Amino acid sequence: MSLSRKVAVVGLGQMPFKTRYPDRNYQELAFEASALAMDDAGIGIDDVSSGVYAIYSDMLLRQQTPETMIHEYLGLAGKPALRITAGASTGTYALRAAFAEIAAGLVDVVLLVGVQKSGDLINPDTGHRGEGTMMSESITHDVNWQHPYTPFPPAAWGLVITAHMARWGSPTERQIAQVAVKNHKNAFLNPYSQLRLEVSVDEVLDSRLIAWPTTMYEACLFSEGACAVVLASADAAAAMDTTPIWVSGVGTSHETSYPYIDGEMLGRMPAISRSAEAAYTMAGVTDPRADLDVVELHDLVAALEVLTYEELGLCAVGDGGALVDEGATELTGDIPVNPSGGRLACGHIAGPSEVSSVAEVVAQLRGDAGGRQVPINRGRGLVSTVGGQCASLGAAIVLERDDA
Amino acid sequence: MTSDAPFEIPARVLNEYRYSYGGVSRFFRALQEDQKILGTRCACGEVRCPPRLYCPKCKSQTEWVELAGTGRVVSAIDCYYVPANYELHDYLDLPYTLALIALDGTDTAIYNTVFTGSQELHQVKPGDPVKALFREKREGRLTDFYFVHDPVGERG
Numbered sequence: 001m002s003l004s005r006k007v008a009v010v011g012l013g014q015m016p017f018k019t020r021y022p023d024r025n026y027q028e029l030a031f032e033a034s035a036l037a038m039d040d041a042g043i044g045i046d047d048v049s050s051g052v053y054a055i056y057s058d059m060l061l062r063q064q065t066p067e068t069m070i071h072e073y074l075g076l077a078g079k080p081a082l083r084i085t086a087g088a089s090t091g092t093y094a095l096r097a098a099f100a101e102i103a104a105g106l107v108d109v110v111l112l113v114g115v116q117k118s119g120d121l122i123n124p125d126t127g128h129r130g131e132g133t134m135m136s137e138s139i140t141h142d143v144n145w146q147h148p149y150t151p152f153p154p155a156a157w158g159l160v161i162t163a164h165m166a167r168w169g170s171p172t173e174r175q176i177a178q179v180a181v182k183n184h185k186n187a188f189l190n191p192y193s194q195l196r197l198e199v200s201v202d203e204v205l206d207s208r209l210i211a212w213p214t215t216m217y218e219a220c221l222f223s224e225g226a227c228a229v230v231l232a233s234a235d236a237a238a239a240m241d242t243t244p245i246w247v248s249g250v251g252t253s254h255e256t257s258y259p260y261i262d263g264e265m266l267g268r269m270p271a272i273s274r275s276a277e278a279a280y281t282m283a284g285v286t287d288p289r290a291d292l293d294v295v296e297l298h299d300l301v302a303a304l305e306v307l308t309y310e311e312l313g314l315c316a317v318g319d320g321g322a323l324v325d326e327g328a329t330e331l332t333g334d335i336p337v338n339p340s341g342g343r344l345a346c347g348h349i350a351g352p353s354e355v356s357s358v359a360e361v362v363a364q365l366r367g368d369a370g371g372r373q374v375p376i377n378r379g380r381g382l383v384s385t386v387g388g389q390c391a392s393l394g395a396a397i398v399l400e401r402d403d404a
Numbered sequence: 405m406t407s408d409a410p411f412e413i414p415a416r417v418l419n420e421y422r423y424s425y426g427g428v429s430r431f432f433r434a435l436q437e438d439q440k441i442l443g444t445r446c447a448c449g450e451v452r453c454p455p456r457l458y459c460p461k462c463k464s465q466t467e468w469v470e471l472a473g474t475g476r477v478v479s480a481i482d483c484y485y486v487p488a489n490y491e492l493h494d495y496l497d498l499p500y501t502l503a504l505i506a507l508d509g510t511d512t513a514i515y516n517t518v519f520t521g522s523q524e525l526h527q528v529k530p531g532d533p534v535k536a537l538f539r540e541k542r543e544g545r546l547t548d549f550y551f552v553h554d555p556v557g558e559r560g
Binding site for chain 2: 022059123125128135163211267
């Protein structure tokens with residue numbers, strides 16, 4: 001397959017992840033992130049030909065077709081728009097759609113906005129906001145065959161993790177805790193982080209158990225936020241005063257909603273590997289650990305990060321724990337993972353999370369990542385996300401500099 | 405002076421559902437009325453539980469088969485949290501063990517729980533034989549049945 005037009009990320013607009021933004025509604029959050037992204041690209045709203053909106057949940061907003069209100073608020077009324085929702089792969093699925101619009105020659109400049117409020121829904125009996133979010137999110141699970149016994153996502157996904165641990169004896173509880181320590185440490189260096197909290201391996205292991213092996217500090221945050229990126233064709237990018245970072249590979253995989261129960265795939269997450277393979281093939285990545293400088297991935301629970309190392313081909317299947325022991329994925333390692341602090345500590349709400357992972361890798365490739373900057377030698381980075389019922393929605397994006 | 409502080413109001417979206425299980429209704433009726441667990445078999449020979457009206461592989465319409473209600477654990481996880489007012493609290497105490505269970509005679513696995521009566525971690529392991537028990541009060545939901553360890557001796 002060949003596409004005639006190259007696509008670049010030319011502008012970033014990131015709002016910090018917060019527990020809540022009580023002083024901003026979702027249109028205002030989208031407006032502010034978009035203004036930052038357009039400023040960064042050096043363009044105005046009249047230069048934008050289309051809006052793509054990564055908005056995960058209507059239930060959390062108490063609003064259907066929310067993108068209509070945002071599109072008008074941004075000053076884009078009348079131009080094409082598209083809203084994407086795909087669990088915790090919403091933002092990366094949306095990026096693929098935005099990429100396709102430009103690559104296919106439909107438009108030249110797309111504004112991609114991920115936005116989500118999440119703290120407005122409450123548990124009616126307790127008034128608890130986190131529980132309100134969780135209750136809404138829980139019906140991602142099959143309402144007949146999963147949800148009655150699994151009202152909590154880390155439990156349903158955990159069945160794959162425990163199967164993996166039983167099959168390979170890896171990762172260990174300590175190795176998983178080490179990942180949480182790493183990501184909390186990285187979040188300290190990120191001005192967009194929601195949680196800056198230094199924790200030790202022992203503190204992680206001693207914190208409240210949620211669903212074994214996942215403890216409190218090993219589970220992602222609930223956040224609100226917004227993140228926007230501007231994408232442009234090569235011709236449009238050339239006219240802007242900005243360093244283009246090219247989208248050289250995109251891949252998604254919509255997998256089964258049930259874990260594989262036997263054979264090669266027991267304890268595996270094929271949506272992650274298949275989406276990565278598609279993106280690698282398109283970008284010409286053959287040895288991910290050698291070819292990539294930096295990876296942002298979805299550490300929705302810490303153990304998921306370790307399984308993702310394997311599915312992305314950063315190490316052999318079963319060797320993710322050993323990769324942690326090597327320190328390879330630390331900021332100072334040869335393949336740094338989640339320099340942003342990831343979903344565990346930077347923040348998480350589907351939609352903004354995945355767009356912010358793209359923004360983080362672009363910032364790293366530009367050399368703009370401040371105290372969390374990693375060395376850029378090959379000029380290439382990867383975003384991998386996973387969401388949906390039982391890690392069924394995988395997406396991967398390869399980003400690269402001109403000199404890659 | 406009028407303040408710019410965030411102004412919050414309470415709101416509700418009142419969604420009440422009444423929906424059908426469609427072509428797999430028989431599974432839940434058999435569960436509620438007869439304390440039986442059914443699967444579906446298709447022309448290509450695959451037996452599924454959860455059942456499907458149509459086979460995703462050979463596209464044929466399936467037929468119902470009765471299952472023994474015994475099986476083995478594929479994967480298990482000890483869970484320490486369920487939102488405060490969920491129905492699940494009526495059925496079990498925390499922590500509970502969520503498990504993926506392959507029922508004997510099927511090629512698939514079903515989400516359910518294994519009750520051990522223990523608060524200790526790791527009482528349920530992959531490969532453990534289990535058998536289904538039925539609750540006295542049954543409503544035609546997945547929670548109408550649960551699993552306990554099945555001493556291998558009893559199964560000959």
